[in-house]
Amino acid sequence: MEDTRIAILAGSASARLGSAVCTLLDLSPVACDARRFPDGELYVELAQSVRGTDLFLIQATSPPVDQHLIELLMLADACRRAGADRLTGIIPYFGYARQDRRAGRCSLGARVAADVIASAGFDRLVLIDAHTPAIEGFFAVPIEHLTAAPLLAHAVATSLPAPSVVVAPDLGAVKLAREYARLLHMPMAVVHKTRLDGEAVEAKAVMGDVAGRSPLVIDDMLSTGSTIEAAVATLRAAGAIDPVTVAVTHALLVGPATDLLPKLGLARIVASDSVERDGAANLPITTESLAPLVAATIRHLHRDESLSETRYPA
Amino acid sequence: MEDTRIAILAGSASARLGSAVCTLLDLSPVACDARRFPDGELYVELAQSVRGTDLFLIQATSPPVDQHLIELLMLADACRRAGADRLTGIIPYFGYARQDRRAGRCSLGARVAADVIASAGFDRLVLIDAHTPAIEGFFAVPIEHLTAAPLLAHAVATSLPAPSVVVAPDLGAVKLAREYARLLHMPMAVVHKTRLDGEAVEAKAVMGDVAGRSPLVIDDMLSTGSTIEAAVATLRAAGAIDPVTVAVTHALLVGPATDLLPKLGLARIVASDSVERDGAANLPITTESLAPLVAATIRHLHRDESLSETRYPA
Amino acid sequence: MEDTRIAILAGSASARLGSAVCTLLDLSPVACDARRFPDGELYVELAQSVRGTDLFLIQATSPPVDQHLIELLMLADACRRAGADRLTGIIPYFGYARQDRRAGRCSLGARVAADVIASAGFDRLVLIDAHTPAIEGFFAVPIEHLTAAPLLAHAVATSLPAPSVVVAPDLGAVKLAREYARLLHMPMAVVHKTRLDGEAVEAKAVMGDVAGRSPLVIDDMLSTGSTIEAAVATLRAAGAIDPVTVAVTHALLVGPATDLLPKLGLARIVASDSVERDGAANLPITTESLAPLVAATIRHLHRDESLSETRYPA
Amino acid sequence: MEDTRIAILAGSASARLGSAVCTLLDLSPVACDARRFPDGELYVELAQSVRGTDLFLIQATSPPVDQHLIELLMLADACRRAGADRLTGIIPYFGYARQDRRAGRCSLGARVAADVIASAGFDRLVLIDAHTPAIEGFFAVPIEHLTAAPLLAHAVATSLPAPSVVVAPDLGAVKLAREYARLLHMPMAVVHKTRLDGEAVEAKAVMGDVAGRSPLVIDDMLSTGSTIEAAVATLRAAGAIDPVTVAVTHALLVGPATDLLPKLGLARIVASDSVERDGAANLPITTESLAPLVAATIRHLHRDESLSETRYPA
Amino acid sequence: MEDTRIAILAGSASARLGSAVCTLLDLSPVACDARRFPDGELYVELAQSVRGTDLFLIQATSPPVDQHLIELLMLADACRRAGADRLTGIIPYFGYARQDRRAGRCSLGARVAADVIASAGFDRLVLIDAHTPAIEGFFAVPIEHLTAAPLLAHAVATSLPAPSVVVAPDLGAVKLAREYARLLHMPMAVVHKTRLDGEAVEAKAVMGDVAGRSPLVIDDMLSTGSTIEAAVATLRAAGAIDPVTVAVTHALLVGPATDLLPKLGLARIVASDSVERDGAANLPITTESLAPLVAATIRHLHRDESLSETRYPA
């Protein structure tokens, strides 16, 4: 597509990331008027022509998730109708991904979100550490599924004391934990729920050796902090020692998170900027930007270059 | 479908209407657990089996529109996956309907909303006074497009002094005004924007005879009240007299509406309960329930009876 | 798409317009053998290669509407199978557009026509003053909805005496009337049906001030002339004076039109060439060609240039 | 579907056949108002409710093919939107079937027709001796492909003198000829085009022994008569003797047919009533009605009975 | 659907299971002629009518996976075209499920398989312990995802000595291991690959306490046995004691499995009959039939009863 003009449009959920990506690519984002009417309906209008462009639309479906999801659709629709030649959606954080299976008469939320996004007519989507790796199969269009693990592993590598251990705070994170363990040449452990006695309530247990080790608790997302809270308590009970470090791709920090996390005695939280938020001054959080990863992906896709190095770094 | 079991499920935007419909049909609504996680993601789970039912899902896409739209999808998905035999969506108020054409590089919001709803797999939809009558064509599935005009016309009929005039507050409402004029045997007029002189700004003008007449201003929706405000001022300047009555199907009353409307000296506002809201104690508003209309429609559809009488009352 | 070859193919309903567009663009139309077998089946075969072209297919679905509609499909199918790279349909007149809502157990004709056209696999469609502006939402593919109003307003501007008034001959034409009023800096009025007394039959009435004014009756289409006939009678009864001018985008002139219209004492009828017809020598009709508008649209689309100026002229 | 109400609707191309089928099933056809506006647009409206019915729509796409095709769509759309529970299309003659392959930059007319029909949302289609048996694969919905060969073979059986021969008038009819030969225990021959010498023009030749035999020329359709004319001349040159009989499922008799056929000295033409036409008094044509076959098919489908006996009679 | 006739059809991959299910339901399976031509093409023909039935088609896509997959399609196509009213596919083992994400320029095999199956037009699918729980989202149609874990856990419960431990032989099995641990009130452990030193090769490690415990190694499938082999060696090295028990839903036993497994000193292998195979006389394998689970599911679906008890047993 190198003979077409490249264009980058960022929605309100990813305005800063979009801006950083544009700076790296030496481009101006597509000017766009997006506003809410008094009844809450969103109106979007592109302020410049995108006809014939190779358009990349960046928008996380982070909280408020429904609004950001509909905004993603409205922007995509505007781009498609305005004649974008190719439309690639870049969704740094994919909301509703945890509803990837049903355990009763519930909805399959991740598929609903996928279908909604698909209805907008993207040619390709780029996701980053979606909760379900199998999310790729929820879409008919090709998915480029990137990971922030190397970025975050590199960021924490020097500050981890020896001996350390990578810890998955629940069973859903074991594969990501292995990825960190592989990158950092560290052992791993996993915190999980157990209920050995039929009558007793569930308790947390640790699989793997954490005694005397300093844990790096990793996860794809940090939401209310309750999973981390339980994991840290379990780890300490099992003999893990300070400092305790946390690395997550998506730092949502919703609900009680900003109250709860400061009480945990965490040495450091490292997260990407997939979810944009203000404040959190009371947290020892450092943010690693996804902008270089996203910019490189856009550059490769636009130039029809292989993504292998970007998607699967050594 | 009379050999199947009927089931009615109401979303959070239409809980009261759904309850009233169930009372009229002597049914209990399907019990459903719908809640938001701390990150704002919606989770819905039906508390009882709907397998093999003829299911009617009632949910307006009223403000907050994006949340109500996604809730509609999630509920529909849960019903479909749980084995509902036929799924009819009843959308008393259809948000984003005003974005039914593009005038620049904007999105076609009504089609985006339609596509999103279509992705949920409804077999049939029931709409009530959607902003665009042609909305029927935005969907592949059959639409039953009902109108509240007879209900509201009947409600205001006795309180209108002679001589009165039905007034469309803008050009978009002329066909609905004609419907009221036909039902009430009254003349009609229309307020519209004009700009006779190239340099001058736009002004409002009235087509039709309103001097010495008491206006019944009608519209499909009452949002911030600004359209009504401008219409009333123009009508008074053109000689219309008190009382001024307003009849609208959808009373959103958002933004400045509750401040602005009390200042207009309206004698009465009549609206349906398509949009559920609290308060508005300072407004002379009376509400006519759509429950009988919706209940009759459900009964006819379930029994495979003709809707003609319901859809096109004399 | 400027790196691809442009190709223009005109169907039998738009042969003259297609030829005029080609002249403006300095191109030869794609040679095509389209003939009817003795049983009435259409056979089309392109006489030259269109592989890899940016192909624009021009065909109105004017009367005989079913034949022209099927011809549009057959030509599109031939182009697509022969390897056209991009296929844009230009439909100067869109038949069946008035069947845009149902009022009984009828078909939704406009959607049927839209689905039929969609089945041919166009990438984009260009319409001109379709009866329903919301027709855009009937299609999944992007629509460029052009208007001939500026062209026709310009054509009548100098011949209208002062004072004049733009008149919509029925409620369906009010928005188009406002557009003319805006372009010509004139007031507007609307003729509409009324039935003030429950027992009486319907009568025509005028909203707006027409006494002593010379009317410019506008509409999207002029079919049998009966709407114009009723409007002119009503206007004269309300005091409107000669000359009476008519401006319509689509002059179908079917059925009794050529008998009826000469009796109305019209000073002038201005129409576009969206519908091709012979004769009408007994009518004071002048035709403004859409060729420059269509040619400019093709040029912009092919060069990936913005259509804003073309679609929404000041 | 026996617990649902059966309903039969016949379009204008199959009014008589529909009426005969209804008589056999002791049903009244669905009343329907179908008319053309002065501009030729079709308007259809069902005069009675079909909600919840098992609806069978009978409409040939015989000449005028485009109008009959669009009427089929409009009727189907009206039925679907009016709530028919199941919609089966019965197409006694399928127009455009001969365009079943491309030999240049032409359209694939049979697929275009199939796609157009598919867009109307049928659940199942019933065809009778479509030109291409493989037409079944052009549709995603299930096809019941019936044949009139046993009906017509039975009709001619007693009037054929010995020795007779079944003749395919071109290569496309050989499989149908074998079917007749099998049913009538007769030998077969085929007339085909040949060009033995590179420079010479094409000539007709006969494969198979026809000398001293009385031919039964069979075909799926009889259009202008030119194929029959050439076959009869070739057969006589090869020694075939009178009487010459013709059996065809679809007697279109268009163009020069009614002039040309009387000159051929045919003893008898037997055809089905798949195509409705007036007159042809100067032809020795007898018509066998498809009504019993169609009525039996409807009855079996409605009762969920096997069609094997109907589709593949011994 | 209780007013329709139920029908059960089993493909060649699930003939015994289908037969057992039919016995439990007191039904005869649909007779079907399915054979391979000398060129390997499959031909299927139903020997009795299925028109109007509620049809359940049972076919695992076990090895030879491609043939079984195509057979599933062919059977489904035959059923659909022959008029089955509702078509439910029951796939006891879902092949290609492990290709649920891409790690390079490979295909997304699980989605390819899902798309292929979807093209056959099922109304609903029933899967059993598919490798990816998120497989539900790969399909648009509703999925009932059953598990054999309670069945297998019950089968091994009495033969496990104390103390025992449930072991996931790799990270992909941890959630299934937790399910077994929950059902059996046992602790759990997981074997995983590790590479602590950058230069060193990968080694297996155990997370969780297995010393002095008798392991129950569980997995969704047992293919070549190499995963079990490595796990058992690692467990023994970590102090686990005999007896070693294995429980898997799908016992494929391909390649070196029947050579390798006897050498491992396993006390017992418990598996379901999702994959049909002959022999394995040299293995201590016992088979628990899925027939009761499948029969109950069919009975509930046919009667429109809730599946909750079946899908999510306590």
Add this chain to the structure above:
Amino acid sequence: MEDTRIAILAGSASARLGSAVCTLLDLSPVACDARRFPDGELYVELAQSVRGTDLFLIQATSPPVDQHLIELLMLADACRRAGADRLTGIIPYFGYARQDRRAGRCSLGARVAADVIASAGFDRLVLIDAHTPAIEGFFAVPIEHLTAAPLLAHAVATSLPAPSVVVAPDLGAVKLAREYARLLHMPMAVVHKTRLDGEAVEAKAVMGDVAGRSPLVIDDMLSTGSTIEAAVATLRAAGAIDPVTVAVTHALLVGPATDLLPKLGLARIVASDSVERDGAANLPITTESLAPLVAATIRHLHRDESLSETRYPA
């Protein structure tokens, strides 16, 4: 597409043909790792980037047909997800094509195969002498249907003694026979089944004059040889003389073919290389490569040149 990079990928069924095509086009085929796991599941991974390429995927669905069909899908999926800009499938032999109509409750195998292939997302397909010419209509995407008849006719032309006759061995091959007859300026005949007497069994008969002529038996495919065997016997009984030559596009030679054919005393069998096989040393078979035809087609498609000369050679 000449501004994009061309890429050619050959599946295991067409490795030699792909290699020959690449040689003619002076290209290297895309390196690809395609292997079967021990359980028979196919895994494919492209070893080099195809992003932005104009990709041609060559794979016959020859025996083992199901594996080759799934491989075609897997390769296509890998190409599409890896970013191929345009994906053209070249299927030298299309399996399941004979199941192009149903004669009972069987599946419509050719449509099943077509749907499966369509699910892989090709932009265009190239077929060669598919059994059903109407196969084009089974697909929504454009089909280029090539023929090997000129190639094979040219190959046999000089070795045929005078007088010769082109023979179709059954009715399905008559149109192909006419094509050979036209190319070689020879008469034609056809062998067919007949059953003149109701009680007697079927017998073979010849239409056309073969006595004293040397037959060229042609067909689209040579499978087990039984059709040829019966034809040769019938021809000899009817007086045909040696040498007997056979020309077929697709030489499958399965089942008893290599035993049966040597006994027929055939002078020569000429076939294309659409189906790759080893051996057949005991047969007088010569192979004409399709590589020049395929290479020319690829070159033309890539350069957006007309295919007319290639598809319809004089």
